[in-house]
Amino acid sequence: MISKTQRLEVTLQTLLESVDLAENIVVGVAEAAGFAGEDVHKIGMAVREGVVNAYNYGNQQDQTKKISIAVEFDPDKMVIRILDEGPGFELNEVPDCLAEENLMRTSGRGLFLMRAFMDDFKVRRNPAGGAELVMVKNLPAVGSRNGSSQPK
Amino acid sequence: MALQGTCREVGDVAVVDFSGKITLGEGSAILRKMIRELVEQGHRKILLDLADVDYIDSSGIGEMVAAYTTVRSAQGELKLVHLTRRVHDILQITRLYTVFDVQGDEASAMRSFRGTV
Numbered sequence: 001m002i003s004k005t006q007r008l009e010v011t012l013q014t015l016l017e018s019v020d021l022a023e024n025i026v027v028g029v030a031e032a033a034g035f036a037g038e039d040v041h042k043i044g045m046a047v048r049e050g051v052v053n054a055y056n057y058g059n060q061q062d063q064t065k066k067i068s069i070a071v072e073f074d075p076d077k078m079v080i081r082i083l084d085e086g087p088g089f090e091l092n093e094v095p096d097c098l099a100e101e102n103l104m105r106t107s108g109r110g111l112f113l114m115r116a117f118m119d120d121f122k123v124r125r126n127p128a129g130g131a132e133l134v135m136v137k138n139l140p141a142v143g144s145r146n147g148s149s150q151p152k
Numbered sequence: 153m154a155l156q157g158t159c160r161e162v163g164d165v166a167v168v169d170f171s172g173k174i175t176l177g178e179g180s181a182i183l184r185k186m187i188r189e190l191v192e193q194g195h196r197k198i199l200l201d202l203a204d205v206d207y208i209d210s211s212g213i214g215e216m217v218a219a220y221t222t223v224r225s226a227q228g229e230l231k232l233v234h235l236t237r238r239v240h241d242i243l244q245i246t247r248l249y250t251v252f253d254v255q256g257d258e259a260s261a262m263r264s265f266r267g268t269v
Binding site: 016019041045048049052097098103104105106107108109110112113116 | 175176177209210211213214215217218220221238242245246247248251
């Protein structure tokens with residue numbers, strides 16, 4: 001059972017394989033916390049999109065830069081933070097991927113999907129540099145959690 | 153599972169049966185390569201069967217959009233069939249469900265291509 005005071009921190013290299021690795025790690029944590037089914041899928045996808053964002057746009061595929069991921073639990077939610085070492089960005093400056101003129105673009109949907117899959121999503125400029133994506137998923141009600149989070 | 157695609161011809165339609173994930177990296181690269189090869193070979197009616205694709209990320213969606221544009225630029229048609237619920241939902245929320253011609257089954261898809269009797 002995940003203690004509600006637990007925090008997991010992972011530092012990944014800016015490599016393509018870090019995307020799958022990050023997703024698999026956070027999916028494992030989410031399942032241990034009691035998430036199941038589509039919630040796990042959505043959390044995994046949001047993390048994937050966040051790390052792809054850090055890899056491609058934040059760190060510009062620069063292998064000398066790192067991607068930091070932190071997962072922590074409040075009493076009723078799972079908070080995931082993904083930090084890159086790039087210049088940072090403002091969410092309101094990102095083109096709307098649902099706008100007619102942007103529908104046929106081949107990129108630009110990652111942030112939208114993160115917002116769609118998580119219960120809350122913010123972008124912060126890290127004071128020390130980089131963009132920090134902060135995404136929140138509310139923990140499932142105790143009765144609907146998967147068996148792994150039940151007290152033994 | 154990395155994306156795999158096998159192509160078969162049904163009349164003048166190239167049907168590509170995909171399985172695996174369409175994601176950043178190998179998966180999206182395979183999709184891109186197969187579509188380009190089909191167009192270079194002269195195929196103008198292409199049907200993507202996604203029955204065994206249960207995972208697509210934003211890069212995969214971008215590659216699908218690129219595939220659509222590539223085929224349309226060659227005066228061809230690209231259609232989709234057998235979407236899994238997850239792929240269907242992602243195309244819906246990104247407003248791409250109405251852009252792609254999504255067919256209910258292969259027979260309907262075949263009839264829907266231009267010039268098909």
